[in-house]
Amino acid sequence: MISWILLALSLLINLQNETNQNSYDVYIIKRFWHTGIVFQNNEFASKTITALDEFENYNYLDFGWGDEVYYQHPDPGIELGAQAILVPTSSVIRIEGNNASIEQIIEWSDFAIKFELTKEQFLNLCIYFQNTFTLNSNYLPLQTSEESNGRIKFYKSHLDYHLLNTCNKWVADAFIYTGIEISSSGIITAQNLFDEIHKFGNVLKEETE
Numbered sequence: 001m002i003s004w005i006l007l008a009l010s011l012l013i014n015l016q017n018e019t020n021q022n023s024y025d026v027y028i029i030k031r032f033w034h035t036g037i038v039f040q041n042n043e044f045a046s047k048t049i050t051a052l053d054e055f056e057n058y059n060y061l062d063f064g065w066g067d068e069v070y071y072q073h074p075d076p077g078i079e080l081g082a083q084a085i086l087v088p089t090s091s092v093i094r095i096e097g098n099n100a101s102i103e104q105i106i107e108w109s110d111f112a113i114k115f116e117l118t119k120e121q122f123l124n125l126c127i128y129f130q131n132t133f134t135l136n137s138n139y140l141p142l143q144t145s146e147e148s149n150g151r152i153k154f155y156k157s158h159l160d161y162h163l164l165n166t167c168n169k170w171v172a173d174a175f176i177y178t179g180i181e182i183s184s185s186g187i188i189t190a191q192n193l194f195d196e197i198h199k200f201g202n203v204l205k206e207e208t209e
Contacts, residue, residue, distance in 0.1 A: 021119070022118070022119065023116045023117060023118060023119075024039060024040075024042075024116070024117045024118075024119070024121075024122040025039065025040065025102075025114060025115070025116060025117075026038070026039045026114075026115045026116075026117050026122070026125065027039065027102070027105075027106070027112055027113065027114050027115070027204075028112070028113045028115070028171060028193070028197065028201070029062070029105065029106070029109040029111070029112045030109060030110045030111050030112075030190045030194075030207065031108060031109045031110055032110070034064055034094075034167075035064065035167050035168050035171055035190050035193065036062040036063055036064040036094075036096070036171075037062070037063045037064075037125075037171055037174060038060055038061065038062045038063075038098075038102075038105060039060070039061060039122075040059060040060055040061075040102075041055065041056075041058055041059055041060065041061050041097075044122075044123075044126070045061070045122075045126050048123070048126035048127060048129075048130055049126055049129050049130050050130065050133075050135075050139065050140055050141060051093075051095060051133065051141045051143075051153070051155055052095075054150070054153060055095060055097045057097070057099075058097025058098060058099055058151070059098065059099050059100075060097070060098040060099070060100070060102065060105060061095060061096070061097060061098070062094075062095070062096040062097075062098060062105075063093065063094070063095055063129055064093070064094040064095075064096075064167060065091060065092070065093050065094065065132060065157060065159070065161075065167050065170045066091060066092065066094065066161060066166075066167045067089050067090075067091055067092075067161040068089065068090040068091050068092045068144070068156075068157075068161075069089065069090075071091075071092055071094060071154065072092065072144065072145050072154050088160040088161070088162040088165075089160065089161050089162065090156075090157075090160070090161070091157040091159050091160065091161040092144055092154040092155060092156060092157055093129070093132055093133060093141075093154065093155045093156075093157050094152065094153075094154050095152070095153050095155070096151065096152045097151050097152075098151075106204050106205055107205075109205060110190075110205075110207045111190075111194060111203075111205050111206050111207040112203075112204040112205040113194070113197065113198055113201040113202065113203050113204065114201055114202045114204050115175075115180075115200065115201040115202075117178060120179075121178040121179055121180070122178075124177050124178045124179065125174060125175075125177065125178050127177070128173070128174045128177040128178075129174070132157050132158075132159060132170075133155055133156070133157060133158075134155075134156040134157060134158045141155040141156070142155060142156040143155050143156075144156055163188065164188070166187075166188055166189075168187050168188060168189060168190050168192060168193040169184050169187045169188070169193075171193055172184035172187045172193055172196060172197065175197060175200075180197075180200050182196050182197050182200065183196065184196075190207075191207075194206075194207070
């Protein structure tokens with residue numbers, strides 16, 4: 001814990017020195033079964049999240065988390081979905097690089113909420129992501145697979161996935177880590193997440209029936 005506090009202080013000092021940017025736009029998006037956190041790629045994030053060395057050529061980054069088998073399966077069915085929900089299972093982090101505009105990303109999404117995070121909040125978000133990875137002895141994330149010619153990569157996570165700890169709760173916990181005062185209790189579905197957190201951001205697109 002002390003080492004992460006020192007890292008946070010060091011990174012915050014670097015952030016203050018490197019940019020006059022006072023806020024960072026971060027988006028929660030939902031697309032079909034995927035719920036993710038999207039933000040524009042930047043040097044500070046790449047220094048904090050070691051996996052981003054593989055994504056330097058992409059403008060936007062989409063972070064998600066889910067069951068290791070279901071998330072990486074090309075055609076998951078009901079059986080895999082039930083297994084992921086009913087018993088604790090291993091998990092992975094999904095990072096997608098995207099060079100589309102944010103307007104296009106929002107257009108492709110079922111819902112989208114925009115948040116303006118302070119420097120400190122954005123730092124905490126990056127640390128939350130980094131803390132989710134399983135790291136090797138060199139503190140590098142363990143990649144498990146990739147898709148779309150490497151534009152989407154999956155990495156081993158140390159967290160367990162189950163009914164009470166879904167991707168939507170993971171997103172809520174990420175925003176709690178930034179200091180936003182929401183509760184992740186009872187968040188299972190994407191709609192649960194939207195209902196809890198939308199009032200803290202700007203709803204750009206709302207899912208229709």
